[in-house]
Amino acid sequence: MSFWKRLFPGTEATEDSPRDTDRITFSTDRAIDIYELEELCDAVGWSRRPLRKVKKAIECSFCVIAMYEEYQDRRRLIGFARATSDHAFNATIWDVVVHPDCQGRGMGKSLMDRIIAELRSADISNITLFADPHVVDFYRRLGFMSDPEGIKGMFWYPD
Template identity: 30%
Template sequence: MLTTDSTVPAHRVPELTDLMRTAWWMTDRTPADVRHLLDHSDLVIAITNHPTDQLVGFARVLTDYAYVALVLDVIVAETHRGSGVGAALLDAVVTHPALADVRSLELVCQPDLIPFYRRWGFTEQVGTSRLMRRTADRRLTD
């Protein structure tokens, strides 16, 4: 049985940090970083497997609640991939009442996940827009 929550309690932050570190783009996350991102995300979705009480899925959203919502950090525990946890996460995000009037729900994903996200109406056809990024190399400032 899966339980979907809109918060991540403080005692689960180390568990969420460990889950995040299984994804290539989040390997450097620390519990302090994760607490900070939870405090500054507009929406979070956490999925727990019962009776094991294991955190098995997570996603978060940054939004202005009118024009755009950006889905970030979608992660499912490797042991639960293919079991419906990812679908439950996306269902919870796209049907969240706070996002009902948002014009554009957006995310970035690897090419192999495009078919998965298409099930919720996401498309890679976004005109001529291109993803651009500016990063700060923390190693230079530490």
């Protein structure tokens, strides 16, 4: 069953009534439906986070990119990424996610290209991220390097 049919039963195209082409759009608006974002994160199996904190993280991010699939007057969040920054030199990209139904179609790359373009347009040149082990090659393909010049990411966690 197609993505849209699952989301909006009765919207499947038929030979007699062909459906409009789905349109992919991007938005930098922070007014994201937090519940829709949570559903997207659930769909890729991420652990739930307190919504109050997710909302605050979005509000305080330097930029966000939301990717929507649109059909007629409806739209569905299918991808998301955000970045924090010191607004001058450095930015870190977080929460990169594409809905499983839409993966493997170049959407993750588009999302990353957009957020990098957004950061470069603010003249930020040092862009970092933390890659889960299974996506290291996804980021490598986009030009990210692990441990450049031997630099190691270090973490501190409360006991």
